[in-house]
Amino acid sequence: MPHTLTELVAGAVPIVVEETRGYWEGTLAEELRIQRCNSCGHRQMPWGPCCARCLSQDLGFQLASGRGTVFSFTTVRQAIHPDFSAQVPYIVADIQLEEGPVITSNVTDVAPEDVSIGMSVQMWFDKELEDAFHVKLRLPKFKPSEA
């Protein structure tokens, strides 16, 4: 259990809940799982409690290839959350997956001035973390695709 209220509400590690458990379990196997509605086939990210198209709760997933392009990005020069102060500058990006959905992540292994909208990127998984309830997870991140 989290030790303090601050840890629960302000920590930088996601908290695994019922709706996202399958997503985060996938990351431990280095899988990026796109939520897919078994009723209508709609694909959505992030995972939700129901299909945002048909409201069915019969939900599964498909595996993402890990390939995508930069839909938009920002280079953060001033960290607002204290856990990121030592990391500036860092790149927060919205990645359009090859399969369609857009997810938020970081682009790494590249100088900020070399990032552009439309750039091809490839997923990798960062080190294992524990959430406030000691559930393990890994964050999918992206770096420029090798030519």
Add this chain to the structure above:
Amino acid sequence: MPGYTFHHMTLPGKTAIAGVGSTAFGKLPGRSAWSLQTEAVKRALDDAGLEKEDVDGLLTAPPLSEPLLLHAEQLGGKLGLRANYLSQKFIGGATAVALVAEAAMAVQAGLCEVAVCVYGENAKTGLPMLFGRVQMGRGQAASDDIAYGLAGGPIMEARAARRYMNEFGVTEEMLGSVAVAFREHASRNPGATYRDSLTIEQYLENRYVSEPLRVLDCTIGASDGAVAVIVTSAERARDLAKPPAYIAGVGVAANLQGLSDPDHYTSYPGARSSQTAYRMAGLEPTDVDVAQFYDCFTSTVLITIEDYGFCKRGDAGHFAADGNLRLGGSLPSNTSGGMLSEANLVGWNVLAEGIRQIRGESTSQVDGAEVGIVAGQGGFHAAHSTLLLTREAR
């Protein structure tokens, strides 16, 4: 646009804003949010020439530093009110205008006669504003994204600004022209937080928070202060102390699809909320004399200008850079300095200035302002609210 028709329209021109009260804005150490909220209510009543006993409706927005679930009940208790209508709303920066819309509906529906809408905050000197899991909830996308360092308004907005600028060739100088124009207005407002003159050269030397947004592209982080607004029937407002600002049209719209809707970056639900308000009022963008945009970021202003039909999609950068937002321009905007330079009262100071313009009380008064528009925007492009105020009943 959806084909809204208003066959049984009863709202436009039937209600009015009869009073507005503001505290000082900025650093007000030793003041609780409650003391600011109650001061603003008293000032609004005095402004309208009303007594507390006249008030029978209370609508509140809870402070961001202390998002209380029973805020309206508690504030009503401190004010010693007996209300026939009570409400509390929070849809981010869209709340102020949406709460006025709700008050107008309550008055027009006969639920109450004199409704006070109020918001007050001491986030500058008291507890900081809370965002993230406290407001979004555990396991929600917006809070999970903290894992990637996506924490704080500028970082959230910067990605949309980048996409918008990239798509339409909008330059940083164009963003800067918004900050420069609003600072010019703030310099004439003795109550504004930032009044020093600002040039585009100074803007370009300003440091980035989250590229392409600089410190000067972002709203003032937090301000202490409060604003209260009194809504009543047009008939009653005509007998009160100040000239009525008639509520000619309102609209509240939302796009809750987030990143699954690519348009989320370059257009806001303001395109729909303004259409609703224009249709209700029987007005066009060309009828608007003065605008108060929700200027949490300079890029937000540019996109809202386009959503509201003041220029074509992608042209707002040129429109701003050509000086149209300045007093004397074709669309004087944020004439108190807005959230960029006056104060961050989450749109409530912007709303108060919209009322002052229609009354002829602004420190950057637009001569003969007959029609004013006020914008509210909340939840990073999720919700938008629009208010059209007129000097004459329509």
